[in-house]
Amino acid sequence: MKFSYYPGCTLKTKAKDLDAYMRASAEALGVELAELPEWQCCGAVYPMAKDEIATKLSAVRALMSARDLGTDLVTLCSACHNVIKQVNHDMKTDADIALRANNYIGAETPYMGETAVLHFLEVLRDRVGFDTLKAKVKNPLTGRKIGAYYGCLLLRPSKIMAMDDPENPTIIEDFIRAIGAEPVIYGMRNECCGGYVTLENKGEAERRSNIVLESAKAKGADTVVTACPLCLYNLKKNGGCDDVSVVYFTELLAEALGVK
Amino acid sequence: MQRIGVFVCHCGTNIAATVDVKAVVEALSHEPGVVFATDYQYMCSESGQTLMREAIREHKLGGVVVCSCSPRMHEATFRKAAAKEGLNPYMVEIANIREQVSWIHKDIKEGTEKAIILGRAAIAKVHLNQPLQAGESPVTKRALVIGGGIAGIQTALDIAEAGFEVDIVEKEPTIGGKMAQIDKTFPTLDCAACILTPKMVDVAQHEKIKIFSYSEIESVKGFVGNFRVAIRRKARYVDEDKCTGCGICTEKCPQKKVPNEFNMGFDTRRAVYIPFAQAVPKVATIDANYCTMLKTGKCGVCAKFCGVGAIDYKQQDQIVEREYGAIVAATGFNPLKPTQYDELGYATCADVVTSLELERLMNAAGPTAGTLLRPSDKKHPHTIVFVQCVGSRCDAENEKGKPYCSKICCMYTAKHAMLIRDKYPDTEVYVFYIDVRTPGKNFDEFYRRAVEQYGVHYIKGQVGKVVEENGTLKVQASDLLSGEQLHIDADLVVLATAVEPDKSARGIATMLTASMDTNDFFTEAHAKLRPVESPTAGIFLSGVCQGPKDIPETVSQASAAAAKVIGLLAKDKLTCNPCVAQSDELLCNGCSSCERVCPYGAITYSDKEFRGPNRTTLIRRVASVNPAVCQGCGACTVACPSGAMDLKGFSNRQIMAEVDAICKM
Amino acid sequence: MSHNKNAAAVEEVLRSSGVDVRKCMRCGKCTATCPAFDEMEYHPHQFVYMVEKGQIDKLAASDSIYRCLSCFACMERCPRQVEPAKLIEAVRLHVIRAKGANHLKPEQIPAMLDEDLPQQAIASAFRKYSK
């Protein structure tokens, strides 16, 4: 199993853990991830406007080089995944955007959305398989009660992300079961933590994060896992709920596989 | 060559004012084959018809062209007149020189020219007309009703009362349908069971009605008046004739943990069961998915206790073949399961229920014996939030929901709210609505009563998120009139989910060759004027299978469908439209193109023997058209690549002749 | 009437968002589900309605355009596929594309930083709020 891998800006700096734990786990699971040779920051937020082309280009370049390498493109950060997958969808379905983006880049073979974009969770579920993962777990996290925090970006818009049921998802819960812990289902797991306004409206970010963590705590979670550095920062820094720890799912994966 | 007579009508001055009638007669009298041409004041009048009949007799006419008003107006009149004189009615053609000429053209010269051309086209067509005979087919005097809900029950009773036999095929062990599950009915608040069960008993006791319960339609063959239907009687492992419905087996059955579908899964039943006390037929059924005896061969308790020896573990599905003259689809509906709307918490919170589930929670015969207790902790809810339009009125692109208004939810929610406030005045009830739609007799008054007399809080807005925390449902909603976002701590949330046609309907429609819309509702023959008939002859529609309806509407439509069925069964023979497709077997190459496009399933293929060269016999697969089923649309004639298929009365040659006559330079 | 005055702006917002505001049936589910409701002066359903009425100027002048969390909840849950979030973004773009209307300026950034803040937060803020 060989994939191209797009780490994104934050995974190279503040969220090195998220990245490192995944690489270690991937190796243990026999998943080969080759980092794209040259990648640029995706912009961290999908530009929704139809007439925004320049801001979509870095995603297109990444998609294009994965295509040229003949591999599927794996992402890990929820935000990168959202941006790249939505841009890919635009390139596939919006002829106007595709034309203009291709003109900008001036590639020999225009990119028309050929690359498949996978979140690392999807690699675990659909390529490795949670059963295989379960079999490879060395230190099952028995007794841990873990809440999945999907946030907004992993699942929505569901028609494009097409990862799971946007209102009642199961992918992270199934992951939690695979590593031997007990998933905790709580209502706010797919509601926004307010990460995007953390810079200028800290109060709102705090309120939203607290609502999420309180909801998880009320259902008895001791830990909340996320795939997004901004969510992690926000829930940790602004959430301020001492009873619930917030970690990347890859950290638990590495722990369970004994490669932490 | 036909001997043709031409009759040009003045229609008073309607035609004569802008068409030079005499010139038309003069011009057409020189057309080939025309042996008689005249004009008259009013051709459709008694004396006009007499004029035509005399001319047919005197001039031995073999074809008639009437230049007059639209054939949609008087074609039948002139054809009948010709028939009285012994001329085949299909040898009469009309040239429409009123609606298409005199009424729309002001210039006499132009009008006259066009009238002549239209007359020529009609003459050219008549030359190629063939005498046609309308066939007849007998009518089997029995009706089939598919579905035993209130729609099917009402239709069956009405047909049976008129003296015809009726079979009801119901896939569940009992008739009664959704209405049997409902607690009270709007707008009068009668108890549903009190008004439904007497009708169920009437059905059971009616000598003309036969119920096939726990049965499904296997196949449908034939056509209007002559359907042959195979019915699968699923094995219920109980001999219906022996079982007395005493219920001892259901008491003794050790398998107690079967979810009770009649109570929407809120409680359990046994593996051998009678769905509810007033079930018809009152016969036990063994659920093969749960019966220990059927699964492992070890148990047999019910057989031991049954006093009449009705239990039969070896029973097999049986196929019964029956013949019918008419079939009524009454396949009903199901409420949409709102699992995809989990922002409203249905899949994850026990206390988020659908409206039909609430009916069971409020029903005296339900799991809580009529006391409203919420499912999670069996406590009495003090704050209840109703959400309207869940899954209804969605954009056509929205895969989760339905594009239509489900029609009944506004009223039943008002009913629920009112009943709760009446019985439990300490309960606060909120209803989130987009619009309150209450057209219907005494309906808006009913809804206003919920607001004004019972103090139900109606809020224009929607619920955006429901989260369960520590036993409380946190409801986040919009209040559009005050511009607020509301946060309500509720004990119970009720979703008024869209109605959707029963899943079995699609397969049944295919078997009946009855058409459906994109939502899987049966389409009617005409949206306004033939609302209870399917476009397929002999198939009728009753109840929600045709579109969302409440009980009063369903019952009216059920009776209307019955009236149509009675009208059909009252005939001994059916006259068929003679303008039907016909296949030339010598030309047919057996490709099946025609069969695929026929909307009525009128075309069948069979192997036939043909004489080949040198006294050999060839077997070829050729198409034949059942004239009783064919409606004469002509789709097959164009699909046919070999030119074997043609339409009587509108044949290729006839239409080409008209084209030539019009284009002749 | 603000119809004529704002015709060009309305056209721009509709084109750039790709939203068909006429699909809205005024159910208010977007506003019901919006996590940023308390922070906003105009709420998602009002964006739809006011764009339809041509009141872009009011929306453009309101801080509400910077309060949307881009969480896509309104888009996901709208029964009629109206996608209010795209309208909010389009109005915001309409404002920041105008010269000098950047909502976030580089010199403001240092004061906002703390040592754990992920780059992602800054990148996204610039993308959303500046030209």
Next chain:
Amino acid sequence: MQDVKEFRPTIVAFCCNWCSYAGADLAGSSRLGYPADVKIIRVPCSCRVNPLFILRAFQRGADGVIMAGCHPGDCHYTSGNYFARRRMTLLFSMLDYLGIERERTRVEWISAAEGAKFAKTMNEFVATVTALGENKRLEDLRCKK
């Protein structure tokens, strides 16, 4: 120059019995005029119209052919007009290939209640065809008198 006769096209209209023919009747009874160049042929359903009929009309000197049927979804025979629509699409591409102006052939859905639409459509179509002039490409000169 003044002697040149004004060009009047020959136009064949195939109308289905249930919708468009009734629409034509309504146009008539509402006295909504359209040029006399249009001659209607009644067919049970638009799906009865064989593309060959249309080619035949052109061959015999028609300058324009219009086919009118029930609106999609309203076909008296449930699905006939869908077949007609598909067949006409194919015919259009063939006419394109032959170099016959596509404006000479037209498909319209006109209900029994749309008398005004019937008249308007015919007026427009006659104007279009008149502007195109005589159809000479497909006309079979051997058929000329």
